[in-house]
Amino acid sequence: MALTEDTWSPASWRSCPALHQPQWPVEAAADAVRGTLASMPPLVFAGEARGLQESLAAVADGRAFLLQAGDCAESFHDFSAISIREKLKIILQMAAVLTYGSMLPVVKLGRIAGQFAKPRSSPTEVVNGVELPSFRGHMVNGDEPTAEARGFDPDRMLQAYHQSASTLNLLRAFTKGGFADLTKVHLWNQEFVGSSPEGRRYQAIASEIARALRFMAACGIDLEGERSLHEVDVWTSHEGLLLDYEQGLTRRDSLTGRWYDCSAHMLWIGDRTRQLDGAHVAFFAGVNNPIGVKLGPTATEADVAGLCEALNPNRLPGRLTVIARMGAGRVEELLPPLIRAARQGEHPVVWVCDPMHGNAFRTASGYKTRRFEDIMGEIQGFFSACLGEGAWPGGVHLEFTGEHVTECLGGSQEVLEDHLDHNYATLCDPRLNARQSLDLAFRVAELMRTAEANR
Numbered sequence: 001m002a003l004t005e006d007t008w009s010p011a012s013w014r015s016c017p018a019l020h021q022p023q024w025p026v027e028a029a030a031d032a033v034r035g036t037l038a039s040m041p042p043l044v045f046a047g048e049a050r051g052l053q054e055s056l057a058a059v060a061d062g063r064a065f066l067l068q069a070g071d072c073a074e075s076f077h078d079f080s081a082i083s084i085r086e087k088l089k090i091i092l093q094m095a096a097v098l099t100y101g102s103m104l105p106v107v108k109l110g111r112i113a114g115q116f117a118k119p120r121s122s123p124t125e126v127v128n129g130v131e132l133p134s135f136r137g138h139m140v141n142g143d144e145p146t147a148e149a150r151g152f153d154p155d156r157m158l159q160a161y162h163q164s165a166s167t168l169n170l171l172r173a174f175t176k177g178g179f180a181d182l183t184k185v186h187l188w189n190q191e192f193v194g195s196s197p198e199g200r201r202y203q204a205i206a207s208e209i210a211r212a213l214r215f216m217a218a219c220g221i222d223l224e225g226e227r228s229l230h231e232v233d234v235w236t237s238h239e240g241l242l243l244d245y246e247q248g249l250t251r252r253d254s255l256t257g258r259w260y261d262c263s264a265h266m267l268w269i270g271d272r273t274r275q276l277d278g279a280h281v282a283f284f285a286g287v288n289n290p291i292g293v294k295l296g297p298t299a300t301e302a303d304v305a306g307l308c309e310a311l312n313p314n315r316l317p318g319r320l321t322v323i324a325r326m327g328a329g330r331v332e333e334l335l336p337p338l339i340r341a342a343r344q345g346e347h348p349v350v351w352v353c354d355p356m357h358g359n360a361f362r363t364a365s366g367y368k369t370r371r372f373e374d375i376m377g378e379i380q381g382f383f384s385a386c387l388g389e390g391a392w393p394g395g396v397h398l399e400f401t402g403e404h405v406t407e408c409l410g411g412s413q414e415v416l417e418d419h420l421d422h423n424y425a426t427l428c429d430p431r432l433n434a435r436q437s438l439d440l441a442f443r444v445a446e447l448m449r450t451a452e453a454n455r
């Protein structure tokens with residue numbers, strides 16, 4: 001059945017199988033929370049979602065690059081102006097490196113202000129000999145390993161909403177109120193990064209940018225009046241996993257009469273919930289935000305054709321982003337047929353590489369980690385797979401943090417296995433630290449330059 005504006009409603013997903021949804025202890029309590037969410041102000045506006053879709057259309061067309069990054073899972077405990085500012089700094093810093101290196105616009109999209117629900121490979125885990133429900137993200141339960149904390153509580157959706165609202169408020173203030181001004185490019189370098197080789201390399205670029213600005217001013221260009229030098233757009237995104245929350249925040253746009261999920265500018269469907277007859281595809285087929293879908297190694301050409309048709313039947317450029325997470329050793333073999341399947345259906349797709357989720361493993365001491373070299377290896381494989389098929393390698397999707405954590409191995413300041421316990425702070429998957437992120441940006445900028453030169 002075609003999901004048209006007439007047959008679709010924010011609740012119609014309920015007639016489809018919905019994976020990874022918590023069984024709330026009292027359904028009526030979850031219904032009440034959804035009602036409350038539906039009465040709250042939207043977090044983003046439809047017009048903004050359309051603005052992001054326009055920027056993503058430029059990526060689909062090979063005229064821009066997407067940097068999507070943030071925490072694996074945001075935390076109710078780590079909620080402060082400093083932590084938001086540090087994440088924003090890394091995004092701005094990486095974007096400056098990518099833009100300067102490639103001379104292409106970089107679309108900046110946080111995994112932020114809503115990334116609070118996680119799919120888990122097992123519904124339970126054993127901690128100190130006791131079997132507990134798995135942690136599902138702070139929107140659903142607590143991370144502490146007690147039966148009480150791990151119980152599902154729908155009121156957490158309201159807390160997630162409020163934390164997202166405050167996070168967005170600060171992001172808007174920082175990005176429109178002077179912090180993201182290009183004349184501040186030096187200040188985005190973190191103190192502990194500044195003296196490292198990556199930090200010095202960044203300072204060199206920052207100085208070049210400052211010189212270019214002075215050059216333009218000397219030529220008589222009115223830099224004061226040029227909005228794009230003083231403000232940036234940093235858009236928000238999260239995995240649209242918990243459909244009670246997404247439904248509650250879905251609104252009809254007064255301007256166009258169309259439905260938008262106003263919890264974030266962009267939402268993506270995870271690799272575990274992308275079934276064609278499932279609730280997530282049914283839900284996101286009907287909202288008009290830009291949508292992403294993650295594809296892991298089990299994805300087939302038929303999956304790609306079906307997802308493109310279900311989520312972007314009108315073939316709007318920028319509407320659909322496919323985020324491949326195949327693993328470093330497999331991307332060059334697995335991605336090309338999927339690119340061809342989309343092309344055969346004449347579907348415009350933004351192709352993005354998630355080099356994180358296909359490369360995780362557990363160390364002997366029990367830490368879940370990823371190697372920096374595997375992460376870079378998957379990005380390299382992704383670039384060659386796309387370029388080999390004549391497709392634009394449109395972006396990267398990363399898990400990182402502004403702090404100096406020790407969660408991923410390697411990088412120029414070699415994090416070794418026995419360093420992992422120094423500062424392993426993630427609630428879920430291991431993240432790149434600030435130096436690893438900057439290092440990665442320099443290497444991706446080089447890949448982009450080569451890609452540009454070979455087009």
Ligand code: PEP
Nearest residue numbers: 072270271272294325357
């Ligand atoms: C994630 O992005 O944290 C995630 C769970 O990814 P995937 O759906 O690719 O497994």
Ligand code: CO
Nearest residue numbers: 072399428429
């Ligand atoms: Co993750």
